[in-house]
Amino acid sequence: MVRLFLAFVAVFAALPALALDKVTFATNWRAEAEHGGFYQAVVDGTYARYGLDVKILQGGPQVNTEILLATGRVDFAMGANTIQMLETVQQNVPIVTVASMFQIDPVIFMSHPGVGLDRFEDLPKATAFVAGVFRASVWQWLKKAHGFQDDKLRPYGFNSAPFIADKKSIQEGLLTSEPYAVEKQGGFRPNIFLLADYGYDSYSTTIQTRADTIDRKPDLVQRFVDASIIGWYHYIYGDNAAANAAIKRDNPDITDGQIAFSLAKMKERGIVDSGDSLKHGIGAMTDARMKSFYDKMAASGLASADLDYKKGYTLRFINRKVGMELRPR
Numbered sequence: 001m002v003r004l005f006l007a008f009v010a011v012f013a014a015l016p017a018l019a020l021d022k023v024t025f026a027t028n029w030r031a032e033a034e035h036g037g038f039y040q041a042v043v044d045g046t047y048a049r050y051g052l053d054v055k056i057l058q059g060g061p062q063v064n065t066e067i068l069l070a071t072g073r074v075d076f077a078m079g080a081n082t083i084q085m086l087e088t089v090q091q092n093v094p095i096v097t098v099a100s101m102f103q104i105d106p107v108i109f110m111s112h113p114g115v116g117l118d119r120f121e122d123l124p125k126a127t128a129f130v131a132g133v134f135r136a137s138v139w140q141w142l143k144k145a146h147g148f149q150d151d152k153l154r155p156y157g158f159n160s161a162p163f164i165a166d167k168k169s170i171q172e173g174l175l176t177s178e179p180y181a182v183e184k185q186g187g188f189r190p191n192i193f194l195l196a197d198y199g200y201d202s203y204s205t206t207i208q209t210r211a212d213t214i215d216r217k218p219d220l221v222q223r224f225v226d227a228s229i230i231g232w233y234h235y236i237y238g239d240n241a242a243a244n245a246a247i248k249r250d251n252p253d254i255t256d257g258q259i260a261f262s263l264a265k266m267k268e269r270g271i272v273d274s275g276d277s278l279k280h281g282i283g284a285m286t287d288a289r290m291k292s293f294y295d296k297m298a299a300s301g302l303a304s305a306d307l308d309y310k311k312g313y314t315l316r317f318i319n320r321k322v323g324m325e326l327r328p329r
Helices: 002-014 033-043 065-070 082-090 120-125 132-136 138-146 161-165 178-186 211-216 218-237 241-250 256-268 287-299
Strands: 021-026 052-057 076-081 095-102 107-111 127-130 153-155 169-174 191-194 204-210
Touching (some): 021 065, 021 218, 065 095, 095 211, 132 138, 204 211
Parallel strands (some): 021 076, 127 169
Antiparallel strands (some): 107 191
């Protein structure tokens, strides 16, 4: 019996290991803490345990992830916000959002303290440094909902020096990024206004894939979504040192200080884990919130009144409480 068992073990050991499904995931910017959960799932073996060999293709200013996804050069892509989803539906691009890793879009305005711009209601009177993408999207909602005016606009080229120099100005940014740069360069802590606190209820850092991938490989989509969710729980609440090291290998320009700042802000404001994710798990989305956001964007002229926006997302792969046991009690 022992010899029979040993023979069985030897035969089993000689069998080839099951091949992992190769997957390429394109991020929408250079590697940073805001991508940490995906890197975590790579380095701690979570993707491998779900049968996936994931390659992260980092983005940047010259990389259009939606084109890469639509043309089949990548399997999944990181979406920036829900406005982007609405645009793909309007353009009849068969890209579908299947999960949202950020419950709160970290987009913000910053102002100088103590110069009459300490309340959100004060901001429309200030010179506003915003990038072109922001002007064509979020700014249109700000005009409709909060009375911002085009004559205050100035271009933002991802350099905070003009904002730092002009105390009567405001600047767009991300909660997890620009305030750190301003503190380092300008020597002061800016006022921060998270637009989510004032009605901007977009999702952010979403997972997108093609409609045909959902039709042909739903199991692959489910495994990628579930493993990414687990990765985010581990990154936010566990030992993330290896993930941060991987981020720095892909993006040598990022500093430990920036990573620590970004992670602290994500935790402080519940960017990843708050709201619906507390009930349904990280990655959660709901029909009610999608409708709320669509209605606001339609009223702002950013989406047509008859847009079939539900074509742009599915709840099929989320809201299953995956990984919730990993949240500290």
